[in-house]
Amino acid sequence: MHGTAVTPIIHNYDFHGLLSLRIRRRHVSWADSFLDSTFAHYRVEPSGREPDIDVEVGPFRPDLRGALRLDGRWYVSPGRILYKTRYKVARWTTEIGGLDGPHLKVRIDANGPARMVFPGETIYSLIRLRLAEKGLLLLHGPAVTHAGRALVLPARGGTGKTITAVNFARRGWGFMGDDSSILAPGGVRSFVVPFNLRFTYDVARLLGVRFSPAKRREIFLKKCLSIATLGTINLFSRIDAREVFGPNIVDEAPLGAVYVLIQGPRAAISEPQPAAAIARSVLINTLFEADELRAMLLAYCYGNPESPLARLWDDFAVRLAERLFGCMLRRVTVPARYTPDVFEMVWRQAEEDLGRGARP
Amino acid sequence: MNALYDIHGLRVRMTGLADASFPDINAKLHWFTVPEDGRPVDLEMAIGRFEPDLGSCMVLDRRYWARPGYLYLEEADKGLSWRAEIQGLDRVPGEPMRICFAHGPWNRRRQPWLLFPDLVAHLYVLWPVLECELAARGMYLVHAGGVERDGRATLIAGRGGVNKTAIVADLVHRGWQAMGDDFVLLARDGQAGAQVLAFPTSPRWFEFQLRHMEDEELMFVDKLRLLRVLYRHRKVGVEPRATLTILSVNPIWYQEGA
Numbered sequence: 047m048h049g050t051a052v053t054p055i056i057h058n059y060d061f062h063g064l065l066s067l068r069i070r071r072r073h074v075s076w077a078d079s080f081l082d083s084t085f086a087h088y089r090v091e092p093s094g095r096e097p098d099i100d101v102e103v104g105p106f107r108p109d110l111r112g113a114l115r116l117d118g119r120w121y122v123s124p125g126r127i128l129y130k131t132r133y134k135v136a137r138w139t140t141e142i143g144g145l146d147g148p149h150l151k152v153r154i155d156a157n158g159p160a161r162m163v164f165p166g167e168t169i170y171s172l173i174r175l176r177l178a179e180k181g182l183l184l185l186h187g188p189a190v191t192h193a194g195r196a197l198v199l200p201a202r203g204g205t206g207k208t209i210t211a212v213n214f215a216r217r218g219w220g221f222m223g224d225d226s227s228i229l230a231p232g233g234v235r236s237f238v239v240p241f242n243l244r245f246t247y248d249v250a251r252l253l254g255v256r257f258s259p260a261k262r263r264e265i266f267l268k269k270c271l272s273i274a275t276l277g278t279i280n281l282f283s284r285i286d287a288r289e290v291f292g293p294n295i296v297d298e299a300p301l302g303a304v305y306v307l308i309q310g311p312r313a314a315i316s317e318p319q320p321a322a323a324i325a326r327s328v329l330i331n332t333l334f335e336a337d338e339l340r341a342m343l344l345a346y347c348y349g350n351p352e353s354p355l356a357r358l359w360d361d362f363a364v365r366l367a368e369r370l371f372g373c374m375l376r377r378v379t380v381p382a383r384y385t386p387d388v389f390e391m392v393w394r395q396a397e398e399d400l401g402r403g404a405r406p
Numbered sequence: 407m408n409a410l411y412d413i414h415g416l417r418v419r420m421t422g423l424a425d426a427s428f429p430d431i432n433a434k435l436h437w438f439t440v441p442e443d444g445r446p447v448d449l450e451m452a453i454g455r456f457e458p459d460l461g462s463c464m465v466l467d468r469r470y471w472a473r474p475g476y477l478y479l480e481e482a483d484k485g486l487s488w489r490a491e492i493q494g495l496d497r498v499p500g501e502p503m504r505i506c507f508a509h510g511p512w513n514r515r516r517q518p519w520l521l522f523p524d525l526v527a528h529l530y531v532l533w534p535v536l537e538c539e540l541a542a543r544g545m546y547l548v549h550a551g552g553v554e555r556d557g558r559a560t561l562i563a564g565r566g567g568v569n570k571t572a573i574v575a576d577l578v579h580r581g582w583q584a585m586g587d588d589f590v591l592l593a594r595d596g597q598a599g600a601q602v603l604a605f606p607t608s609p610r611w612f613e614f615q616l617r618h619m620e621d622e623e624l625m626f627v628d629k630l631r632l633l634r635v636l637y638r639h640r641k642v643g644v645e646p647r648a649t650l651t652i653l654s655v656n657p658i659w660y661q662e663g664a
Contacts, residue, residue: 116565202466309465334467348565382465 058097059088061228062235062297065176067169068097072104077161080284084165087238087288087295099172101152103161108141114349120342122349127342131167136160140168145346146353150176166242170226171339178362179355182230183369185328186335187307189227189234191220192400195302196234198227200331205307206384208241209252213389214396216254220296224287229369233300240284249283253290261285303374303399304328305392310379313388315395317376324375325367333359374399410447411438414591414603416539417445420532422453424514424523430610431521434528437606449503449539453527456506458491481530486513490531503539507531545593545603552585552602553577559602561590567622575616587612 055074059067067085071078081103108128113121121128125146130139138156150172156164174184187200188211197214201207208224215221222236243249249265250257257265268281288295305315306327333340347356376395380388407423418435426432458478463471471478475496480489487510494503507527514523522528537547550563551574560582562573571587578584584606591603606612615622618631 118567204468311462379464 056092057082058090058092059085060090060093061088061173061177061237062230064180064182064228064230064235065099065173066093066095066097067099067101067173068092069101069103069169071102075158075161077158078103080162081165081169083240083284083286084169085239086286087236096149098148098176099150099152101154101169101172103154103156105155106141106153108139116345116348120345122346124350127346129342129345131160131164131338133163133167134159136163138164138168140164142172142342145355146350167338171336171342174336174339175343175355175358177228178358181361181365182228182235183362183366184237184332185227185229186225186332187227187328188224189222189236189299190214191222191234191296191299192302192396194299195400196220196222196227196296196299197303197305197396197400198229198234198301199305199307200328201307201380202309202331202334205309206380206388207307208243209384210307210389210392212253214393215291215294217393219294220299221287221291221294222296222299229301229366231369233298236295236297238287238295240286241290242282242284249285253285255290301369301373303376303396304370305376305378305396306331307378307380309382311381312379313381313391314379315376315391316378319375319377321367321370321373321375324377325363325370327377328370329359329363329366332362408442409433409436410440410442411435412440413438413536413540413605414545414593416449416536416543416545417447418449418451418536419447420451420453424453426521426523428521428610431608432524434533434607437609447502449505449535451505451507451527451532453507453509453524455508456491458489458506482510483530486510486526488513488526488530490527492531492535497542503535505531505535540591545591547605548590548592549588550590551587552590552604553582554585554602555582559585559590561602569622571612571615572620572622575612575619578616584612587615 054070054072056068056070059069061067067088069081071081108121110121110128113123113126113128115121119129126141126143127145128139128141130137136157136159138154138160141153143151152168152172154164154168170184177184185198185200187198188207189196189198190211191197192214199207199210211221211224221238222234223238224241225239226237228235228237241253243252250262265283268283272280304324306324343355343358347353350356376399378392378395407425407429408419408421409423409429411418411420413435418438420433420435423429423433430436458471460471460478463473463476463478465471469480476491476493477495478489478491481487488508489510490505490507492503492505494501497503509526513526540547548561548563550561551570552559552561553574554560560577562570564570574584574587585602585604586606588607589605591605593601593603614632614635618635619628624632
């Protein structure tokens with residue numbers, strides 16, 4: 047165990063009043079700053095109500111009595127699942143209880159490196175799961191707003207999601223998060239988490255900001271490390287989106303358009319597409335991203351086939367198609383080299399699509 | 407090495423298989439081998455170097471290249487690496503589906519794969535495609551062991567490691583007929599509901615289990631014994647379709663394993 051045992055540190059988060067999350071941890075180490083900064087935009091004072099997701103981080107003794115063992119990795123019993131995850135040197139054990147009730151009770155035992163990984167994996171999975179059960183869809187794609195309506199840009203990693211969203215925000219559009227956004231019945235809700243940027247970009251120039259000397263030094267050191275190890279160690283740099291786009295952040299807007307970004311041979315924008323086709327692309331993109339949740343649900347529903355969770359993705363697909371209906375839906379092909387004129391093309395089309403809809 | 411398989415009517419040709427010491431262990435579909443007759447096939451798989459044609463492809467995660475009816479992928483797992491291309495995914499009647507597969511430089515030399523030099527090609531590329539092709543013909547590949555007695559089939563489904571093979575072996579000892587210890591095919595019979603079709607994937611392995619082992623745990627002595635048995639029967643090998651017969655029986659009685 048790293049750090050020293052102290053009184054637990056408790057952070058409460060609330061996502062637009064739709065979902066509440068409490069994270070308690072019993073240790074202090076530098077790796078935990080990662081966990082604390084991830085959802086900082088949604089941090090609130092404790093409300094006294096029981097949160098939707100209650101996470102306890104720290105070592106625990108798992109209780110495996112009466113649990114089915116699947117593939118030597120998953121331990122499943124009604125309403126409960128326990129599993130171990132590995133990613134490179136990161137190792138963590140997750141126990142999720144209350145899967146058949148309204149409040150998830152989660153315990154996570156993570157080693158040092160894992161504390162930088164599980165917030166983006168396990169906690170995301172829990173949020174995605176709880177939101178989906180409430181009929182709210184966490185899409186893997188940034189959202190920006192113009193003329194009071196939102197444009198969502200689902201894409202696989204590396205296609206140019208972040209660059210596109212950042213460029214929109216730098217032209218004065220509203221910013222709702224560079225990684226994910228929540229599709230609720232009334233429209234899109236923000237999901238603002240820190241930027242995770244690698245050094246293939248000149249970070250400061252991309253974001254159009256001047257960093258503090260300390261931050262500049264940190265980025266310079268990481269860049270040197272990456273070059274010295276020939277790219278083997280390629281640390282992400284986390285930059286708080288609120289510091290960069292604070293005034294631009296919009297938390298809620300009705301959905302106006304969805305552009306699915308795909309990497310292809312040349313830049314092109316398709317004609318408006320039917321809702322069913324775009325819904326399928328968006329669903330597949332989300333499933334690609336939700337590895338851990340998908341595997342966890344498969345294991346849980348194998349042991350508990352009667353659980354409503356077995357139909358989660360079917361319901362997700364139906365709701366998604368319903369909510370995309372009546373919006374401007376397009377496919378945008380982005381070349382491997384993302385040049386300013388690619389953004390110019392997307393921007394012109396988006397301006398037209400969202401602006402046109404805003405007129406009476 | 408080339409091979410032609412006839413899986414209950416689905417014809418598959420494989421070319422470029424490694425010259426393995428035990429071809430029936432290397433090729434998972436060995437049991438379905440039929441003599442080459444020059445007639446067209448439904449699925450062709452060529453193992454060996456190839457040049458993909460990636461013009462006008464969409465790129466996903468820098469690993470998949472796709473355009474209508476075509477997929478090219480580059481993958482790596484546990485020190486193994488491979489690339490493959492699949493043509494004819496959007497089925498055109500009469501046109502065979504074509505798979506090209508190329509091993510990474512170390513695959514066929516790595517320790518655990520000595521007995522199965524082409525395991526990667528089978529497991530990660532051929533298998534999913536085969537599953538789709540069989541499903542398109544109304545035959546569903548089910549992850550379950552199958553046994554038959556008195557014209558009725560019993561499936562034993564379960565995750566890996568729940569001793570499916572041992573249960574099937576036990577039942578065979580008690581006079582049941584094996585249809586497959588890991589997979590069977592579920593098909594629809596026009597007249598009388600479901601049918602179970604045999605799909606033995608590694609008969610020689612199953613035979614070893616049947617003769618020499620009581621459970622599935624492969625201890626060090628078992629491994630030595632396996633090598634001895636393999637060496638002794640080196641020249642004989644398992645004749646295709648010799649140890650098991652195709653059974654089409656109905657109706658099925660389905661039973662979930664532990």
